[in-house]
Every structure is written in structure tokens, then in C-alpha cells.
Amino acid sequence: MTQLALVIDLNVCVGCHACVTSCKEWNTSGWAGPMADEEPYGKDPSGTFFNRVQMYEVGEFPATETVHFPKSCLHCEEPPCVPVCPTGASYKREDNGVVLVDYDKCIGCKYCSWSCPYGVRELDEYQKVMKKCTLCIDRISDETKPEAERKPACVLSCPTSARLFGDVHDPDSEVSVAIRENAGYQLMPEWGTKPANHYLPRRKTRIQIFEDELIRADNPLKKEEAVGEIIGDTIDDVAM
Amino acid sequence: MHPAFSVIFLTTLIGAAQGLFLALVTAQVYAVDGILPAQEPGFYVQGSFIALVLLALGLVAAAFHLGKLEYFITRAWRGMSQWRTSWLSRELIALPIFMGLVFLYFAAHYAGLHEPLFTIGGKLAVDATLLIGIVGAVMAFVLYISTAMIYASVRFMQEWHSPLTVFNYILFGLASGFVLAAAFAATVGSDLVGFFTGWALIFTIASAVTRGASLYRNARIEHKSNLQTAIGVRHPRIRQKSMGFMGGSFNTREFFHHASDSAYDMMRYAFIALVFVVPVILLLLDAPLLAFIAQYIGLLAERWYFFAEAKHPQNLYYQSIA
Ligand code: SF4
Ligand code: SF4
Numbered sequence: 001m002t003q004l005a006l007v008i009d010l011n012v013c014v015g016c017h018a019c020v021t022s023c024k025e026w027n028t029s030g031w032a033g034p035m036a037d038e039e040p041y042g043k044d045p046s047g048t049f050f051n052r053v054q055m056y057e058v059g060e061f062p063a064t065e066t067v068h069f070p071k072s073c074l075h076c077e078e079p080p081c082v083p084v085c086p087t088g089a090s091y092k093r094e095d096n097g098v099v100l101v102d103y104d105k106c107i108g109c110k111y112c113s114w115s116c117p118y119g120v121r122e123l124d125e126y127q128k129v130m131k132k133c134t135l136c137i138d139r140i141s142d143e144t145k146p147e148a149e150r151k152p153a154c155v156l157s158c159p160t161s162a163r164l165f166g167d168v169h170d171p172d173s174e175v176s177v178a179i180r181e182n183a184g185y186q187l188m189p190e191w192g193t194k195p196a197n198h199y200l201p202r203r204k205t206r207i208q209i210f211e212d213e214l215i216r217a218d219n220p221l222k223k224e225e226a227v228g229e230i231i232g233d234t235i236d237d238v239a240m
Numbered sequence: 241m242h243p244a245f246s247v248i249f250l251t252t253l254i255g256a257a258q259g260l261f262l263a264l265v266t267a268q269v270y271a272v273d274g275i276l277p278a279q280e281p282g283f284y285v286q287g288s289f290i291a292l293v294l295l296a297l298g299l300v301a302a303a304f305h306l307g308k309l310e311y312f313i314t315r316a317w318r319g320m321s322q323w324r325t326s327w328l329s330r331e332l333i334a335l336p337i338f339m340g341l342v343f344l345y346f347a348a349h350y351a352g353l354h355e356p357l358f359t360i361g362g363k364l365a366v367d368a369t370l371l372i373g374i375v376g377a378v379m380a381f382v383l384y385i386s387t388a389m390i391y392a393s394v395r396f397m398q399e400w401h402s403p404l405t406v407f408n409y410i411l412f413g414l415a416s417g418f419v420l421a422a423a424f425a426a427t428v429g430s431d432l433v434g435f436f437t438g439w440a441l442i443f444t445i446a447s448a449v450t451r452g453a454s455l456y457r458n459a460r461i462e463h464k465s466n467l468q469t470a471i472g473v474r475h476p477r478i479r480q481k482s483m484g485f486m487g488g489s490f491n492t493r494e495f496f497h498h499a500s501d502s503a504y505d506m507m508r509y510a511f512i513a514l515v516f517v518v519p520v521i522l523l524l525l526d527a528p529l530l531a532f533i534a535q536y537i538g539l540l541a542e543r544w545y546f547f548a549e550a551k552h553p554q555n556l557y558y559q560s561i562a
Contacts (some may be wrong), residue, residue, distance in 0.1 A: 044486075054557065055480070056471055056473070057479045082323035084393075107307060109305060116396075119491045119555075139530075187469070187470060188553065191464070202473070
């Protein structure tokens, strides 16, 4: 079975919010839209977003580091939000594992949001139905688009390529390799939700260098040093 | 959690209605058996009418919990489809069935269907009203359990995820229903006041024990998730600097109670006094109507606190505006 998912590299993300805005742009005008805004120019702007980028400070000043943390529905393999839905509006697709909401069935009871520990479902204040990341289902399954564009808007827009997209059940996919080789992990594993999305941890880039690699052993300039002190007249000394 | 008024009214109103109905049916069963004096048919007609009114008010409150009121007509029926997995769906089925049975009970008494259908052991004459009453009583418990399990089954809300939640819902419903039955009996001058008052006291005290136990449990609860598991960084000191927006979102509105610490504590003291202490005193002073009013107000506070008390793990992600 295919399980589409995102892999987000926290070592690369710079917190620019490009994924947040491109997600909103694509989805508010597409199948999942509208994503209503309330008072977008007012004092307390609020609205529906499928993707948020948060910031965390780790460590004690001055030894602190900032972790930029993009967060959206993790398309859990055991999604607790699905069985609790009374209407069947909340479902997980058999063919690709994407968790979706059928907006024509949803009654806006919010019960599914209580059953998601990650806080990624948002009730749309205009349509009054539950909304969440669709992995741009209308984009990734659009066969009229060239293969390279059949990716979620956030993945395509990320300027640092911190977001990877693919099938985490295929061991040779880019995402599976990234998870395997870079210690990819899941959020809140304690709930057994088995999130499909993974995060790659912050990692230090270290290289090992030996002294003789910094100083070139056979540097021709060094040959002169080896000659030692000059004894006797030079040709200039004896010139007329 | 944010306490939603729709759900606070829904659960307290139908809980009392179920309790009142159970009180009426109990009285009828005992009367058939000759343990309690028989009542005029009007007693059951009026009593079940009060239960119906409470249930209807509860239904109105429930409609306000939907995203849009129109969903009540256009979509709510779909909510009955997922009964295999969803307790909410089960409640949405149990509630109308129970309402229908209460209505039938009311109608059968009104129509005077007292011809015995059959007798048990040659002396217990079972008529249509009693039969409907007993089926309704079973359904009342199914509904109590469904309502309670909506909350008790959410494992992420560790404060709710306990059998105590189910006991609390059943006992609060029974307590308020029997207090109401005592008030009703006193108002119509029935001789069942003492019987209902006795059980009202028992249920009220029993609910004090189970709710006390859940307060104790929740004060010591150890939450499974923390900021470390939430973002997957192993460091003892992590602070959120930004949750990604400034003006609030569904996640900050739905999952926080937004009340001050002192208001939160006040609610707890208020419900302890009004649900348990005051009604017991008033019942002992033979003032069941006042006892019911006090207890119902107390239950509204209790339900508010029940929601406010639950801390959702998603709150870890929404701690700092910037
Ligand atoms: S992250 Fe939340 S909304 Fe998404 S599948 Fe998992 S539990 Fe459901
Ligand atoms: S809000 Fe909609 S999707 Fe969520 S549980 Fe209710 S009906 Fe299902």
C-alpha cells in the first residue's frame, strides 16, 4: 500500500513561511477552499490554515538555538481522528493513505479535532466544517500536470528544499531514504498514531581534518628553508 | 478545553430527563408489585411530559453545537451512520430512540392503555405502559453510557479517559432526575415524595464520591506528552517563541478555557456546594424544588469545570503568541 507523506528537515528549515502562504494560496482557491480569514487587516487577524510554522528556543541563553518547526496534518497511519467521526466525513484514503474530510458530510461537531493530539485540524469559521492539510490531493493526483509539479504546493515553494514528499512505504523512495539515513522521527510517538509525516532532526555538520591536510607537505616554498644559511659571496657580490 | 454552552445544557438537561423517567418507571414497577402505593394515571402523564420537555430543550441545545443550525436538517442524520466506531454516533441514535420511548410512555398513559398484556407469576400484571417504561429504562442507561463514553473514550483527554467519567454521568443524571421527581411529587401532592427523596439522597452522595475520586485523580494526573515529544527535541529546556500567528486560531479558541485561575477555582467550589452540599440540606429540610434548582445550577458549573479541567496535548503547540 502507498502512504504518501512529507518529510520535513529541521536542519534546513529557516522559518520563512513560504510553505504557509503557498499552501493557503493553492488551497483557498482550489478543491479545499475557501479557507476563510476573519479580520485579515484588523487587530486580531485569524483564519484557517493547513500549515503553520512555529518557533522554539532550545537551550539556556546564550547557548540557545532556534528551531523552526512547520506543522500540518501528519496523515497518521492509525488516525485517531477518523473512527470517532459520527458522519463518516473524516476518512483515510485506501489508495494513498491521505486523511481527508468530506465537506459535504461534515456537521462541524469538532469531535475529530478532540481526537487529534497534534492540533492540526481547524474548523473553518465561514463554511463551519472541519479542514486540514490535504497534501494538495487535487494537485498530486492531477494527471494533466507534468510529473514534477504533482507535488504539494508547500514542497514546491520551499526555497531551501526542507520539505520532501513521497511514499514512505516504498523503501527506495527519496523520503524513505532520508528518514533512514538521517534519523527521521515521528511526533508524539507515545500515542501510537504512527504519523506518516516524519521530521529530520537538527544535526551538526562535522568534518575531521588532520594537521598534515592543512599544511601542504611538499610546498616548494618550503624547499628554500631546507637550504640553510648562505656562505660566501654571491654572483652579485663579485660583480664589477 | 473550552466549555461549550450547547453541550453543557444538552448533557445536564437530558441527564435529568433520563433520571426523572427512571424514577417514574421505578415507581410504577413498585406500584404494580404492591410495594409502593399506586398513582393516578395523570401522575405518569405529567411526569413524563416534564421529561419530554427537558429532552426537547436538550435537543435544541444540541442543535447549537452543530457548525450551522441548518446542518440539523440537512446533515445531522448522517451522524447516525458510524455507530460501529463512534460513541458520538451511538448517542445520536440513542437519543431519538429514548425520546420516542418517553413519548410513547406518555401517550400510553394518556390513552389509558392499562389492560394487562400478560402476567408474570400469576400476579404481576404487565400492561403496555409498563412494557414501554421498562424498554425506555434500558434505553435511558444506553443513552447515559453513550453520552459519557463520548468523553471517556477520548484517550488524549487523560482527565476524561477513565471509568469514573461514566459513573459521574450516570450518577449525576440519576441524582438530578430523582431530586426533580421528588419536587414533582411534592408539587402534585403525591405520596412518593419520601421514596424519591431517599433515592435522590443516595444518588447525590454516591455522585459526590465518584466525582470526588475523579477530582483527586485529575489533580495528580501525569500527562503523557510534553514539549520534548511534541517537537522531538531531546533537551530539558525548550520554550515556544512563536506559534506561527498572532490573532488566535481554532486551536487557541477550542482547547483553552480562557478563564482566570480564580474563576476556575470558584467554579469548582461552586459546583461542590451546589451539586452536593446544598441539595442534601434542602432535601432533608423537605424543600425538593429548591434542591433541584440549586443542583441543576450546580451541574451547569460542574459541566463547565469538567471541560475546563481537561488539558489537551495539542495545547503544547499553542503556548506563545508572537
Ligand atoms: S495528524 Fe491529526 S488530523 Fe492528521 S491524521 Fe493524525 S490525528 Fe488525524
Ligand atoms: S467535525 Fe466533521 S469531520 Fe470532524 S468529527 Fe464532526 S462531522 Fe466528522
